[in-house]
Amino acid sequence: MATVARDAGVSVATVSRIVNGKIGRASAETIARVEEAIARLSYRPNSVGRALRHRASRVVAMLAPNLDNPAMAAIAVSVESALRDAGYVMILCDTHDRAELQDDYLRAMRDQLVAGYVMVSAVRSKGLEETLKRGDPTVFVARRNPLGGGAYVGIDNRQAGADVADFLLGCGIERPAVLMAQQNASSTSERAAGFIERLVARGVPNDAIRRAIGPGLSHIEIGYAAAGMLVREGGWPRGALCVSDMIAYGAYRLAVEHGVPIPQRCRLVGVDGNAINAWIAPWLTSIRIPYESFGGHVVAQLQSLWSGVSTSEVHVAHEAPSAWSNPGAPARPATGAG
Amino acid sequence: MATVARDAGVSVATVSRIVNGKIGRASAETIARVEEAIARLSYRPNSVGRALRHRASRVVAMLAPNLDNPAMAAIAVSVESALRDAGYVMILCDTHDRAELQDDYLRAMRDQLVAGYVMVSAVRSKGLEETLKRGDPTVFVARRNPLGGGAYVGIDNRQAGADVADFLLGCGIERPAVLMAQQNASSTSERAAGFIERLVARGVPNDAIRRAIGPGLSHIEIGYAAAGMLVREGGWPRGALCVSDMIAYGAYRLAVEHGVPIPQRCRLVGVDGNAINAWIAPWLTSIRIPYESFGGHVVAQLQSLWSGVSTSEVHVAHEAPSAWSNPGAPARPATGAG
């Protein structure tokens, strides 16, 4: 910047103003000279100097568990792209769903003077509490703030669960089961709750709804284990809600091992609608969550926080349960007929 | 830091030295006092101030196309974790395989004073040329430097292709085909080349090897399209190399639509060995690339570059073609018997 200033015969203050578009009645001639110097020297403002001065960078931290999950990857892609359009870049932190790692990252990100935090499926932790208390701009995605309150982007999980209940009942499956995780996140437990509530409301006896709860953190293994428990304690159900697509994948593997045809013998309904399903999981019905639209909402929430506007939860609409459809064609909503 | 200094009754220079462990014969008493102050005030050094002074941050930029590809996600996870262990954080830039976006990011990352670049499947571009000319620490992953030279981490793609040729021949499939992408990356074109070379070397007439080349950027759609071309021009082959798992997924979809049983009627062999295959793609044989080990190699390469040591290419060993195996159990290498 000093070089540009010298080259253009002005002060660095002037260069700074012009670079930042703060040209309240600046002389057109000066502007031209400076811009010419900038171009000639191919000068680019240094983000770090700027960040130090502002005490905030144009970097946003995204903390997420396991990118291995296609749903997480989809969120990351979407948020990254939306941030970029808004002039920010994203540091990706893989927390593996572990509180200590989350806190390590939270600290490291603070040292980076990040402009905000995107917490995907955050877990409760000391550091999260402090971040929130400090008032740092934070938006929660997919899983609500475990400490309550705060900006949030996600679907109405209870409704999604209810939709699956309606769908399975509509398929003539009168005693569907539910496969879920032991470590309960708000999102998946709400799906299960909404599912069960609706079944009960429609006349299914509460104790006729079989619940299988798999241990661990990996949803795919949870699905495999939960399906195993379910089958051991009473055979394959005719249909089941898997609270995430990954859980459905795990259950599928067991079905293949048992030679149980899916979906003919047991209809599995997942939640996420991973893009890959349309290619290699013709057997899966899933509630699609439009993760590709999450980025825009997350950035809007952040911008509200930055400008001091209070934010509320954003509920993105999910889609009806649907299965296999033609590539390129719009998703074919499954009719109740199964 | 000034606060800590005041609190401990020393200068900021002293605090800085102690924070950075530069305690050449420092008085133990001073150290204790400073550390106590640091703890009391829960002081943490500011990365941005540090970066400005050093003119280099502890941030590494990773530029990758489409995280939607599980292989890319696996690389991102691995690199992120290895960087973290080395005290760095990772900015993730999704280039969508487009040169202009890659250049935008390269510029933005330079402004961030990133310590290095991890280019996953980079494309040739002006900005890449400049970055390299400038001598910025850069390591290429999966796809070689399109401009030649440079640090690289990946498998021996030619050998992988040859292995698939041996495998298919060993299955008694005498006229296997190959499905590949039009936009040729070094990695996938080397796989195809190694495959064909080996087939020819083992007596398959060159013009008996059917090659299907799909257009576009999305490997899954490339696979679908390429399979379509292949089938239209001579029916389903008895076996094929798909130069990536995603391409195999695309081909699989067409097979399902055609009612062609995979692998009985047509054995598909992919490359990547995505973790998900073991759960929902029992029909796929794949060469597994141990992406989980890439992070360590990438960081080692970067550290060499930082310390001015010249680096060479790192070739990670891939695994033999294998299919469906028990979860938790070691991958069962497929025998030639099919």
Place this chain on the structure above:
DNA sequence: CTGAAAGCGCTTACAG
């Protein structure tokens, strides 16, 4: 309309 100066948080020769 523009410049001089202070300061964001840190590090590092240079003195002492």
Place this chain on the structure above:
DNA sequence: CTGAAAGCGCTTACAG
């Protein structure tokens, strides 16, 4: 063994 001072690249009240 430790401190005063300069400087990394930028922004912004304050003067003029």
